[in-house]
Amino acid sequence: MSVTLTTRQVGDVTVIDAKGRITLGEGSSDFRDSIKSLVEKGQKNILVNLANITYIDSSGIGEMVSGYTTVANAGGKLKLLSLTKRIQDLLQITKLYTVFEVYDDEAAGLASFQS
């Protein structure tokens, strides 16, 4: 199964509920296109919910970083919500926990955009 990306608007924050796999040729480009489309629409506060992501490879990790940069360059912020233990490990190994703001609680993640 590839990735399914569902967006919903909560105030001025766009939440992307991601489900499935983000891997080379199987979801990476979907993720990239989704972020690009949101930024082009002027949506700059993006919270990516990874609770239902079952697998992400280095290509998928690269797309998340690329998305982070794309949003930042547009003057916004991309943050992460509800990482699984395995994704936490991947961010630890790649030191990306120093890059991404990560939240376990959606309300806290949403509120962080107001500060």
Place this chain on the structure above:
Amino acid sequence: MSAGNQSPKPVAELVLESSLESVDVAESHVIAAAERAGMSEEDVFRFGYAVREAMVNAVVHGNRYSSNKSVGFRIIELPGQIEVRIEDQGGGFDAGGVADPLAEENLLSQSGRGLALIRAFVDELSVAPAAGGGTAAVLRKFVRAGTESPPQVSEE
């Protein structure tokens, strides 16, 4: 670590085409071998992940999806460990020439994390020129039944 006098026993020896489907095939073989060997669920995941990344390197960066090139794939089960060899027919690869993805200035790079993740998830990794050209990667993981081996996180 050397296999010593033990007789290597290939449990899979395949010539795979340069496609992402081959990545799936290789991963499934390794997962099956790791489960047979009694690795913990997390170690099975990590070994499969590492092999997947190494296969992507061979297919995408080595053979560049060429239909004229193949990937040699072999799994050998040894007492207490599994060895996987992945050999491409690309133009060669200098692992030392890869920018450190963990360096501050490279953290926002889109690519370049594959080798770091492989190293974190296996006990031994060697990447060397293959005899017939191309690159051979050998990944080794020890069996620790019922326990999890921590990922090899670089602490600098």
